[in-house]
Structures are given as C-alpha cells and as structure tokens.
Amino acid sequence: MTSDQGGNVDSPTSGADTRSEPNPVLPHGDNQDEATPSLADIAAAPDVLADSLGEYVSAWVKRIRSGESGALPILLGLVLIIIIFQVQQSRFLSAGNIVNLLVQAAFFVLLGLGETFALILSEIDLSVGFVAGIGATITLALLSPSYGWPWWAAVIVGLLACAALGALQGLLITRLHLPSFVVTLASLLGLGGVLIFLFDSFHGTVGGVISLPTTGPLYNLVNGNMSTAASWIALVVAVGLYALVTITRNTRRRARNLSAPPLSITLLTIVVAGVAGALLVIVCNINRGILVPLSGVPWVLPIVVLIVVGWTLLLSKTRTGRYMYAIGASPEAARRAGIRVQWIRTVAFTLSAFTAGLGGLMYASRLGSISVGYDGSTYVLYAVAAAVIGGASLFGGYGKAVHALLGGVLIAAVVNGLALIGVSTAGEEIATALVLLAAVTVDSLVRRRGSKA
C-alpha cells in the first residue's frame, strides 16, 4: 500500500490537471450554468409560466420535440388504425360497433391499468390475465343458482381473492427478494391450473362454463344501458366537476403566485373534453338494435372512467402514488428517503391484481359467462401491450392511468377490427404483435431523439 501511495495522491498540481482536462460532456452544462439567469428569468420559463395561448402551444410543441410526446403518438396511431379498418369495412365506425369496441376495451383497459402499477415500479406482473379469470370464476360460481349469493357479496369475494393473490405475490417478491418476472411467471403457469381446478370443484359448472344469470347488476354492467337523459346528466356533471376542479385549482395557484396554465388553455381542455364526451353519448344514444331498439351508454363505460380517474388520483395526489414513481426510478433513493419500499411494492402488486379482478368482471359480464378455456396467458400479453402502447415504460418510473385507457382502446380497436374484416386467428395475433412493435418503436425513437437534443 505504501509503495503506490505516491502515485495515487492528488497533489494540488495534479488536482488542477484533472480539472482542466477537456471533458467532452461538460461544456454544455457549463455554458448553461454560466448563463446564470435571474429569478425573473426562472419565472418566465415558457413551459412554466406561459401567459398566452400562443406561448403555451409553442412550449408544448417544444416539449414534444424534446421527446416528451405524451399521448400524441398513440392518438395518431389510433386514428391511423381507425382509418385502415374503416376503409376495409364500413361497418367499423357504425354506432353498434363503436359501442361494442369500447365495451370490449374495458377488459383490456383494466388489465393494462393493473399492469401499469407493476411497470411504474420497474417490475412486471405476468399473472394479471389469470388473476382476472380466477376472480371472475369465483364471483360467477357464487352467483350461480348452486350457491345463490347476492351479487355484491360475490363481487367482493371475487375481488378480495384477486387482491389476496396479488398480495401473496408481492410478499414473495419483497420478503424472499425474488424477481417479479419469475414469481408472476410461476403464477401465470400455476393459476392456469388453479382455474381448471376451480371449474372442477365448483357446482354450477355446465360443460366447463359457468353462466352469469341474465338478471342482476353484474350482467347489466355491460348489457344494461343508462337512459338517454341519464347519460346527458352524467356527462354534464362530469364535465362540470372537471371544470370546477381545474379552474379552482388554477385560480388558487395563481393567487399564491405559482404557475398555472392560462385560462384559455383550461377552457380549451374543458371544451375538448365536453365535445368528446358529447360525441360518445350521441353515438351511444343512436339506436344500435337489430330486432329491438337498443340505445344508451352501457354502464361499464362510466365505471371504467371512474376507475381510471380514481387510480389517476391515487398515482398523482397521494404519497403512495408518489412513492411508486420514486421506487420505479431509484429504489435506493426511495429507501434513503425513509420510504417503506417493500410495503409500497406489495401494495402495487395487490392493486395490480385487484384492478385485474375488476377487468375480469367486465369480461364475464360481456360474455355472460366464463369458461374453462379462458386464455389468461394471451390476455396478460394484451395487458402489457396496452400499458406499453399507452406510454408506460418497461424500465420503470413512468406511466399514467390514462395511458392504459388509450392503450386498451387501441388494442380493442385492433382485435375488434381484425375480427370484423374476418382475419384468421393467425393473422390477428401477427397484426397485434406488429401494432405493439410499432408503438414501442415510435416511443423509443421519440425518446432517443429527445435524449440526443
């Protein structure tokens, strides 16, 4: 040790040498620092305090160019897919099919939403497909005449079973320090077996199928519709609430001298949300019945929106949500900040499974039954696809509930469209794979450009 000390020590001169060494990376940062802006400049940064619509738009364009594309690629992708299918099959954009597509999407949205929790934490949950199936099977079995439970009790037990499966996986991952990929892969394989076992053990299974009684709230979740008037009232209330919350918050922020988007932007957002909602209600209220008149917004749609809003609030407004993002980016930083990392991880896997369970109920409600042939291993891949297409990162730390919503709708559009133009199963799977690849490629290209700029 003594012998090489002379070489190791940083004498003042060698220190100076190291310092003045040309560094290819630093000059940029240095220039930034040297242009030390005053406090006024900080306040005037475009994306922080854009006073006018124009400024805001230019800041937004800048953000997209720098790689923060947000939901833009997926919206463009959705438009592209819609155009392709509409050209192939004019029935694609009929009121009946749009409603059908959205109802189909509910399942993918909720599975993707569950997956988003895992992805934010930089983990993966491969079990959501079968967890959803098991929850639905338990609920439907309890609802069948053999057991005859009230609907709410059956739903609660089914969802609790899902949450328990998630918590169990979370505990295995956190307490035994096992990789989530392996634990949830084991669940994917094992729960497929458990599902078959459940079908064998429950009474009320007919030919490997448990049917959902055609009366009752669970069946009506998808098959029941809000009345035309109720749809409009719900929309007005929702948009009004959104407007109230946004405007109050921004006014409050401005009063405290904090940056807030200009009023024109807020109003524009509210108008866009209102118009989109109104279009949806109008489409749903068109008579889509073939033999008997059928119209109205299926109950499942506002319920999915409520779940997405709830999880958005959880992720963005609570400590639990904040800690999920922190752990996803740097578990070490989170640990040093005193966050109970293992607890939050377990919560995330529990929420993931619970949300998947909600998805399973939508699935069973739409089909009116669940069968032993339920293909949980394919659905989990749709879930990952929905979350990733929507914008969650496989590397952790990013992802929003609304992304799963968009991703789920896009997946449903592909699945629905391909079935409509009569593509074979082989073609359907290949096409879905291509959409996933395209979405991830676009995302990765945009991000790479962002990091270069």
Place this chain on the structure above:
Amino acid sequence: MSTDGSDPDGTPLIELRGLKKSFGAVQAVAGVDLKIIKGMVTALAGDNGAGKSSLIKTISGLWEQDEGEILWEGKPVRLRSPKDSEALGITTIYQDLALCDNLDIVQNMFLGHEVLRHFTLDEGSMEITAKKILAELEVTTVRSVRQPVASLSGGQRQSVAVAKAVMSNAKLVIMDEPTAALGVSQTAQVLALIKRLAEGGVTVLMISHNLIDIFEVADRIAVLRLGRIVADGPIDTFDSSVVVDYMTTGRSDRALTGGATGNASGQ
C-alpha cells in the same frame, strides 16, 4: 482564532473519541479522535483507502463502530441506523445524490416528507417552500422547480441534493466528494453553495481529495491516513504541500509556524 492545539476554536457539534471499525482483518477506522466544530466547513482529506468513507458511514448510522464513542452536542449517542442519525439532524449526501430522475425538483426535495392537505399532496405549499429554500441558497440556474431532475446538470443536481438536506433542517451535512464529477464552473457553483450553507449556520463535513476545493471552501481540515487522523486544525495553518505530506506519509516537516496540529496517534 486561537490555535491552542488541545483546545479547538469553537463548540464541537459532534465529537468522535477513539472510533474503531474493522471489516474482517481490515481495520478501516483505527481509532479516530475528531471534533467537528459547529457552523464550520470541515474538510476530511485523505488518500484512497484512508478510511474516509468508512468514517462517514459510521456517522451516518449505516453501521455502528466496534469501539469508541460519538458525542453529539456533548452527549454520547448511539447511531445504529440512518434513522438515528437523521433524528439528530445528520444528513449525508453521497456521490450518487439519491435523486429520482423522473421526479421534479420539488418532488425530490420533499421525497419522504410530503406535505398533505385534505389527505392529498399539497403541491402548492411544497412548491413555495422549495422555491424559498432554493432562493436562500441562491440556486438561480434552474429554469423551473417543476423541471424533472433528469434534465439538470451535475452542479444543479448537487444543488437539489443540498436543498433537500436544508429542507430536512439538517444541522450537520456530510458531503461525499461533492465536486468529483463536476466541471470548473459547476464546481465553483457547488463550493459557493457549501459556503452559503455554512453561513446559514449549518455545519458541513466535506470529504474531498481535491486540495484546491478544500482550500477554497473549508474552515478546518482533518487529514485521515490508514484509519487515523494524522493532522487536524484551522485551514490557515496548512498549505497544500503540508496536507500532501500528511496524506502520504502521515507527518510533515514543513508545518507552518503557528503549527498544524499533528496528531500523535498517527505516528
């Protein structure tokens, strides 16, 4: 400034007495006696393997010493976990800074200590506090406190880490090589930040083997060699060549008049 040798020039915030820590056969800290004076910037210098990191990890509570005691404001304390150290007001900023790239400056500063209002995060209050602290530290180069930390330069990231420490009302901030990865102007920025931190009454223990930085910012210096403090005193009783002597050989024949206080235990 009196340089009595035995009597330090201020009240010690934390005092280490005969601190020892071994890892198997390796004695990383071999009996350290050190007083860190309140409100001053103390530089802990030493060559690679001198035991600097082992020493600060003991103070940060990552592990407990094998022998010796730690006195905080004159009272013996046991630091068995980082929580114990934090509770006293000791914050350590490691080289990796422990920031979350995906979160913005405010979110990083408040991580683990979020302010709630009606059971939800009170972003407004947190933003106001964060702005105030950054203004006090004269961190003016960030465009917005809502910028994700990933978009910041090395010096700015260091500033956020320091602001985070200030926010936790730290009394002692330990910084591990704060300028190691920085360019010239960013180093100046961080050193200025350390000075302001001390002006604000915070005691700073800065690990560094960059003598230029040490002489720029430190009030006192302690030189660690082979797990022992070989020299310790006000910075103006040292010059670079003396410090280098201590770092490499554990003694110096060129000690300035008035005397750097060579520590007998080092020889």
